[in-house]
Amino acid sequence: MTANTIFSFATTDLILEIPTATQNQANFHFQSFSHPTSGYQAYLNELCLGAVLPWLREDFTPQAKVWPNTTALSSFWELVSGTAITLDATRLILVLSETIDLSELRVPQEWVDLPNWAGDYYLAVQVDPDEGYVRVWGYCTHAQLKNKGNYDASDRTYVVDASDIVTDISVLAVVWEFCADEATRYAIPEIPTLPQAQAQNLIARLANPEIINPRLAIPFQLWGGLIAHGGWRQSLYERRLGLPEQRSVIEWLQSSVSDIACAIGWGRLNLQLSAAGAKSAEQRQPGVTLSRQLAIAGQSYELSITPQGEPDAPYWRFELRNAIVGAFIPGGFKLRLLTEDLQPFPNNEDIATTAVEQLYVEVALEPQEGIVWEIEPLPENYDREILKF
Template identity: 70%
Template sequence: MTIDATVFTFASSTDLVLEIPIILQNQADLENQAFSNPNSRYQAYINQLCLGAILLWLQEDWTPQTKVWPATTALPSFWELVNGIALTLEATRLVLIPSEAIDLSEFRVPQEWVDIPSWVGDHYLAVQVEPDEGYVRIWGYCNHEKLKTQGIYDASDRTYSLDATDIINDISVLALARQLCPEEPTRSPIEEIPNLSPQQAQNLIARLGNPEILTPRQEIPFQLWAGLIQHGGWRQNLYQRRLGLPEQWSVIQWLQSGVSQVAEAVGWRSFDLQLSAAEARGAEDTQPSTILSRRLAIAGQIYEMIITPQKNQDTTIWRFELRNAAVGAAIPGGFKLRLLTEDLQPFPNNEDVATTAVEQLYVEVALEAGEGIVWEIQPFPDNYDWEILKF
């Protein structure tokens, strides 16, 4: 719900003040528990209130297709480490930077949202959050180009800042600009972040996974930090290590004792398939065969990705298979199923491409114990984030 800003003596007539519904406040109270320290927990709480109010407003007043990037389930791994929220509105990305600060003389944005290519937004919204009063206030915005080229970089806290006089105070201007000038450039060119090796990443996760390190983002050079957290699988691993959780992405453990709670939250399930009499004829036994499955929404349809272990003499071959979840429906031409190494490198025979409509796509791979694999599907599924599956 929008509140008339003129009833607040502190607010400019151009400020947008949004009510935080009570149900969202209660939900945020419940959802901000899984963090390693009180600072991250409270940061998550403020971000959750900001998201709850602004996402509802954008979906009602701008476009119902407004979505959290990369996925709602990924948000805790961001908020444990850095302040901010990204939303996608069709081809536009908004980055919300919430703060409880009373002094609104400048707008400060963490470097991660400005200098990591996959995180960069088109526009950045300055949001004041008032939990006790039950509202959020959008008091200005700027685009990436202005923040990058005119913002002052502060190495002490790794932020870019702009004076309040250098940002646009009326958010309605942004809505108008999106309608009248949708092709206007908003982003400044930035350097690519060097890739880390799996060993580098594991060393950094072991070091920064200590929850006594309250601000891990400032413990190592930015290029190393950015290389670590831009990878969704490594970012999730770091978050889980800081919570003291055991390995959550071991496919071997999933098959033996069930899918982990973290993996279930993003949609993974395990199923036991009893071999039919015909299939079992000649087999050594008729024990159930366990497969792993995850449903995915892609371009408005539901698909199913299945992982099946297949014994081949002394080696296990892992089959990754994509099918349309609707009986008899096909996978359209142009779809691609791809497997990558943990550090996102291709390897021979790592992908299957549908040149025309097909019943299935699949890739089979033999993996060494402890090896990690990342799966990709193009077009990307809704709420897609890189996962490292351990074998």
């Protein structure tokens, strides 16, 4: 039993105290949303996460962590309630409510029907902010939601009766430890990626903060195709807050990296770049490159973006290196660039067939064109982003 556990309610529920630091932090973050409704939704989710995550780390695995990363949470909570947590290879979705009626579990469709959002287990959590605790009262699998849940089109949720979920929360730890091979997922179709022009039109429309619940404003196929793309989800969140462009590489190079980009690890490196054979200080030109530290398969790597060519005909070099000087990138790694709507183009990837010092892709881009980078194996805490040039 963890330090922030108050007691087990009845014999099956688990009551967890909301840490004071979490309550203070959630109150502070309340302002980082476009409308009081989404702000309160985020407030409840933050309280839930602050109480449940320490319990998962102590009773399940110390490696339990938010998916895709904590920095991305605001862009999720602005749009839909719920939080994903990874327990090693297992994904758990926290599904919360304030109601004292525990007769059913209601799960937003996004957490069920988007393949890259769906979980293995869905944890039912009642949040009581006034009393300072959360009650974890049951769980079910993704397959149970799809097989036994009823879809409610009015609020786009899957509703499963309490009699059809496991209400003894102690069972979850046993299942997680001893039934790792249990089939938890129901096969769901991929959501088609939207054309770029359509996505930009939807973002412009849904950026209006007077649309209090944008997830219900357009058909789910369009909505799902939009927010399943991490870059478009972030862009919609930032536009709803009235923020300027946060991922302009040109602005990062000319002035400074935005706070949002700094929070996910981007930074500037000032370099002295010299032409081959330069003989005087006058021939040496100061330069700036952008870099981001990544953790991949237990090792540290650095992704850098450096402008190349002449000012009137620039191109860009994306380069991946091992963070340890002299260390190599293992065979099988891939560095790939895609268009904003995730389409490949000629010479868009570099593959390490054997261990190599670096992988790089060079690309010429039009002003305001967006690019998406990907690496295989997937970096820890990876959330797809769109970089503007």
